[in-house]
Amino acid sequence: MKISMLMEILEATLLTPDSDLECEVHDACGSDMMSDVLAYVKDQGVLLTGLNNPQVVRTADMMDMVCIVFVRGKQPDQTILDLANSRDIAVLSSNMTMFTACGLLYKSGLRGGRL
Template sequence: MNVGDIQKILKADLICGNEDQLEYEVQTACGSDMMSDVLAFVKNQSVLLTGLNNPQVVRTAEMMDMRCIVFVRGKTPDSSVIELAKDHDIVILRTGLRMFTACGLLYSNGLRGGCEKE
């Protein structure tokens, strides 16, 4: 699956990112509004789904080498978040879906959590 597939599956808007970035391959994802949990439990994830809307979401993704952030529940990031994502080559998508539904759709399309039991 690539970032473009995620955009299609979630019927998401592309908030920042270009054609090349939509080709990024992604294997695993994580959904959380608590960034410390993302930092604690996530291993080699490439996509972060969150309803939290502040620059620390991008910083967390940066530390974890993630390639794409999906804002769920129609959350629209402000310009500081978008600029930070551009600086770090991270794609931002926005979907009106809720977290549970968005994660479920990605899971049923083959994306996994990255931990052994997921």
Template structure:
């Protein structure tokens, strides 16, 4: 799924990485607990989270993720945007809550384990 499709499905606003919206991603995960992302996530390219601090971007960077979606209208800080830009990462924000945002993406074929449905 292209990141531009994620943006459309979630009615999301692009915070940074506008030039990366054509990138294809194959799986995603949703969590507010970064330790769990570091423990259980493998090859997921998109992180959906309601957590806002620079460690969210660093965690995504460690996991080689390319896009973070902030749910529940959370806005990343300027420091987070700068970090994301440095790593060529896309930041999106949506008014949708975690459950609905994950559900929309999953129902449209973006799975959790890297295998297309």
């Protein structure tokens, strides 16, 4: 699924305007616990989270993730966005809850990767 499609499904706003929306994401992970995210290998993944701090970007970077979606309308500050830009990670914000956002992406074919 392309990031542009993900944006459409989640009715999300793009917070990193220079990001490549044609980039493909293959797996998704929804969590507010970063150690849980780090426990499972993802490929070209998207991270959905309600946590709002720089460690979200660092975690996504370590996992080679290409996109972060802040759910529940969370708005990351400029420090977080700068960090994401420097790592070529697209950042989106959606007003949907975690459950709804994950459900809609699953329904559209995105899966959770392997344990």
